[in-house]
Each structure stands twice: as structure tokens, then as C-alpha cells.
Amino acid sequence: MAYGTFLVFVGFAFVFVIGGVVVNYLLMPYKPSKGKYTTYECGIDPIGSAQIRYSMRFYVFALMYVVFAVEAVFLLPWAVVYKRMSGLMPLIEVLIFIFILVLGLAFAWKKGELKWD
Amino acid sequence: MELIKELFYNSGKPLGELYTWAHGIWAGWGAPPFLLDLIFQIIIGVAVALVVVLNALWIIYYDRKLSALMQIRKGPNRVGPLGLLQTIADTVKLMIKEDINPKAIDVLSFWVAPLIIFVPTFAVFLVLPFGKGLIPADLNIGILYVIAITGLTVIGILAAGWGSNNKYSLIGGLRSAAQIVSYEIPMMLVILSVVLLSGSMKMSDIVAAQANYKWFVIPQIIGFIVFLIVGNAEINRAPFDLPEAESELVAGFNTEYSAMKFAFFYLAEYTNLFLTSAIGATLFLGGWEGPFLPPIVWFFIKTYFVVTILMWIRWTFPRIRVDHLMEFSWKYMLPIALLNLVITAIVIKLV
Numbered sequence: 001m002a003y004g005t006f007l008v009f010v011g012f013a014f015v016f017v018i019g020g021v022v023v024n025y026l027l028m029p030y031k032p033s034k035g036k037y038t039t040y041e042c043g044i045d046p047i048g049s050a051q052i053r054y055s056m057r058f059y060v061f062a063l064m065y066v067v068f069a070v071e072a073v074f075l076l077p078w079a080v081v082y083k084r085m086s087g088l089m090p091l092i093e094v095l096i097f098i099f100i101l102v103l104g105l106a107f108a109w110k111k112g113e114l115k116w117d
Numbered sequence: 118m119e120l121i122k123e124l125f126y127n128s129g130k131p132l133g134e135l136y137t138w139a140h141g142i143w144a145g146w147g148a149p150p151f152l153l154d155l156i157f158q159i160i161i162g163v164a165v166a167l168v169v170v171l172n173a174l175w176i177i178y179y180d181r182k183l184s185a186l187m188q189i190r191k192g193p194n195r196v197g198p199l200g201l202l203q204t205i206a207d208t209v210k211l212m213i214k215e216d217i218n219p220k221a222i223d224v225l226s227f228w229v230a231p232l233i234i235f236v237p238t239f240a241v242f243l244v245l246p247f248g249k250g251l252i253p254a255d256l257n258i259g260i261l262y263v264i265a266i267t268g269l270t271v272i273g274i275l276a277a278g279w280g281s282n283n284k285y286s287l288i289g290g291l292r293s294a295a296q297i298v299s300y301e302i303p304m305m306l307v308i309l310s311v312v313l314l315s316g317s318m319k320m321s322d323i324v325a326a327q328a329n330y331k332w333f334v335i336p337q338i339i340g341f342i343v344f345l346i347v348g349n350a351e352i353n354r355a356p357f358d359l360p361e362a363e364s365e366l367v368a369g370f371n372t373e374y375s376a377m378k379f380a381f382f383y384l385a386e387y388t389n390l391f392l393t394s395a396i397g398a399t400l401f402l403g404g405w406e407g408p409f410l411p412p413i414v415w416f417f418i419k420t421y422f423v424v425t426i427l428m429w430i431r432w433t434f435p436r437i438r439v440d441h442l443m444e445f446s447w448k449y450m451l452p453i454a455l456l457n458l459v460i461t462a463i464v465i466k467l468v
Binding site for chain 2 (some may be wrong): 023041115
């Protein structure tokens with residue numbers, strides 16, 4: 001039932017967007033002219049394509065994101081059961097886990113990977 | 118009448134009761150039960166679509182009026198009383214505008230981007246608890262679902278930036294993607310601290326854990342502040358609006374978009390503002406809980422309280438520099454959020 005509702009929601013959003021664009025196409029005027037369909041670049045003709053190689057930094061940050069996102073996924077089940085678990089073991093284990101993570105962050109920081117230049 | 122009263126002041130689970138009652142009658146007719154389920158789901162979908170549209174109409178007007186107030190000017194005041202119909206006029210205008218697709222675009226990613234951005238935004242409403250029992254689907258992974266689904270928006274932004282084949286769009290899209298993924302980490306850690314306190318990811322359980330006004334904003338005050346800053350960055354609003362910094366990037370990833378496709382970017386942006394505030398209100402401010410007024414009214418009051426804070430931040434601080442932006446997330450927000458998580462864990466065990 002719950003995930004059925006999810007599918008209905010996604011379907012609804014699709015219909016919403018596509019319907020909006022279809023209505024737009026039914027109502028809109030169509031007056032083509034040469035300048036209208038050029039890419040905007042401050043009013044002058046665009047120089048070259050924009051689909052070019054870009055800064056490496058974006059890739060490094062995406063990689064950092066993957067590392068920390070996986071770590072957060074590991075922490076989630078722990079966070080859910082944490083209150084119900086007795087003893088200090090769950091706390092100590094997670095402290096070790098987070099300590100290793102912080103070491104990784106410190107390493108990246110030291111290497112200057114967190115700097116945007 | 119009784120039903121409406123139940124829906125708003127609900128003591129039990131009105132939607133659930135209505136559901137069981139309708140199923141009883143449906144079974145009496147001998148019709149297959151899954152059809153009724155589908156009808157129910159479509160009704161919920163229509164209701165949520167109405168909430169999205171009406172809320173966006175209002176929130177855009179509210180944003181413009183509040184920013185006018187903060188800058189000592191009048192804001193929209195021509196269309197309708199107090200300018201209330203301004204947003205509707207804007208929507209109609211966008212609807213009858215010519216949709217311009219430049220020649221240089223990458224057709225598939227250009228067309229699919231508004232869809233990828235809007236669909237997750239809409240899907241997040243699935244787990245928003247508007248009131249007790251008033252939740253489209255109370256998934257047991259609740260808040261994890263929110264994180265997962267909102268993460269999809271990045272793909273749409275990248276598709277828009279790349280597909281436009283415009284330098285401003287490309288830089289705007291890449292910056293936006295880098296910013297959203299960087300600020301996603303502190304966001305997750307803050308949400309983890311809340312999950313630690315509530316012991317469940319289910320939205321209704323998180324609200325129930327804050328019953329009797331033990332709102333998480335008090336034990337998690339640092340978490341709440343981090344949430345506000347990070348949430349503001351996630352939805353690309355000033356002072357973190359570098360992806361669409363007007364003075365350098367025209368309009369960022371949606372520079373080349375026009376008419377209805379642009380309208381969906383705009384709608385998604387303001388719906389995201391509402392969603393971030395609603396999730397903040399649910400996680401930290403006790404959700405729909407409050408005295409005298411119906412739960413759904415409290416939910417909207419708290420949500421708009423957070424919206425107002427975010428708008429206040431927007432008009433108070435100047436835009437920060439792009440290198441500061443990334444370092445701010447990784448060097449300040451992430452360690453603070455991690456520390457907050459560890460302290461929360463220690464306090465839960467030792468107290």
C-alpha cells in the first residue's frame with residue numbers, strides 16, 4: 001500500500017509536468033526568428049561549445065561525498081537501535097568508527113583537498 | 118462534517134478508519150480491493166498536488182512581500198487586493214509564453230531536466246506528517262527516504278546545466294551539484310542525531326518522541342542551527358545562491374529555459390524551500406503538536422516560522438565567495454555536525 005502510493009505519486013508528478021508543458025504548447029505563440037534560437041552569451045554569438053572539460057575539483061568533492069555518504073548509511077541502523085542497546089559497547093565501537101573517519105577528513109584537509117582554488 | 122472535524126482534530130487515525138470503513142462497503146459490492154486502494158491513492162495524490170500548487174502560489178507572494186518589507190519598499194501591490202493575485206498572473210503569463218529551445222541544446226537532457234527536478238520534490242510529500250494520521254504514507258524508513266529522494270535533484274540540475282550547452286548554465290549546474298552534495302553530509306549527520314534521540318526513522322515516531330513539548334530543538338540546538346544553515350545551502354538560496362548568482366552567472370543552470378519548463382524549476386525551488394522548512398519543523402519543533410488549534414494548522418504555522426527564518430537569513434547576509442562556500446561546509450559544518458552526533462550519543466548513554 002505505502003509503496004503503491006509512492007508509485008502513484010511519481011506518476012502524478014510526471015503527469016503534472018508533462019501536462020503543464022503540453023498546455024503551454026497548445027497556448028503559446030510560434031514566431032521563429034534567427035536570433036531567438038541561439039545560445040545566450042551576453043548578446044554576442046557564442047564562441048565554441050559549452051560542453052567542454054571542466055575543473056577537476058568538482059570530481060574530488062563528489063568523491064569525498066561518496067565516502068561520507070556511505071559512512072552515514074553505516075551509521076543509520078546504529079542510530080535507530082542505539083537507545084535500545086544496553087552497555088557502553090555500541091558507543092565505544094561507533095567512537096572508533098568516527099575516529100577513523102575523522103582521520104580520513106584530517107588527511108584530506110592536510111593534503112589541501114578541501115581547498116577550492 | 119463529523120469526518121472533517123475528525124480529520125483536523127483527529128484523536129485516532131482518521132485516514133486509516135476511513136480506509137477500513139470504505140473497504141467494508143467496497144467488499145460488500147464484491148469489487149476487487151486493489152481498485153479502491155488505487156482510488157484512495159489518487160485522491161491523496163490530488164490533495165498533495167493541490168497543497169503543492171496553492172502553497173507555491175502563497176510562498177512566492179510571501180517571499181516577495183517579506184523581502185519588500187525588509188528593504189522598505191512595497192512589493193507586489195497592483196494585481197488584486199494587496200497584490201495577492203500577482204503569482205497567479207505570473208503563472209498564466211508563463212503558461213502562454215513561447216517555449217524557446219535553442220539550437221545548440223542536448224535535446225534529451227534539456228527536456229528531461231525539469232522532470233527529474235520536479236518529480237523528487239513532489240515525491241517527498243509522501244512522508245510529510247501534516248497531522249496525527251494525516252500522512253500520505255507512513256514509511257518506516259521515513260527520513261532516510263527524504264534524504265534519498267532529495268538527492269536525485271542533483272541529477273536534474275546537472276542535466277539542465279550540461280544539456281543547455283551554455284557556459285553560464287554549465288558553471289551554474291556544476292557549482293550547484295558540488296554545493297548540494299557537500300552540504301548533504303552535515304545534513305545527514307544532523308538528521309542522524311535526531312534519529313538517535315527518537316530511536317526511529319518513521320516520521321510519525323519522530324513526532325511522537327517529541328510529545329508533551331519535549332521538542333528536539335532544546336537538546337539539539339546546535340543541530341537545529343546547523344540544519345538551518347545547511348538547509349539554506351541545499352536549496353541554493355542566498356547567502357548560498359552561487360549557482361544562480363545573477364551578477365556573474367545570469368540565472369545559473371536555468372538560463373536557457375523559458376515558459377513552462379522554467380516555471381517547473383521555479384515551482385520546484387519554492388516547494389523545496391517549503392519542504393526543508395517542513396522537515397525542520399517536524400524534526401526539531403515537534404511537528405504538528407500544539408495547543409488549541411488543529412494539528413494541521415500548527416504544522417503550517419511551524420513550517421512558516423522556519424520559512425520566515427530562512428527568508429530573514431536570505432535578506433540579511435551578502436552572498437559568500439565560492440571557495441569559502443565549499444570550505445565552510447567541509448571545514449566547519451561537517452566537524453560541528455560530527456561533534457554534535459558524538460556528544461548526543463555520549464549524553465544518551467551516560468544520562
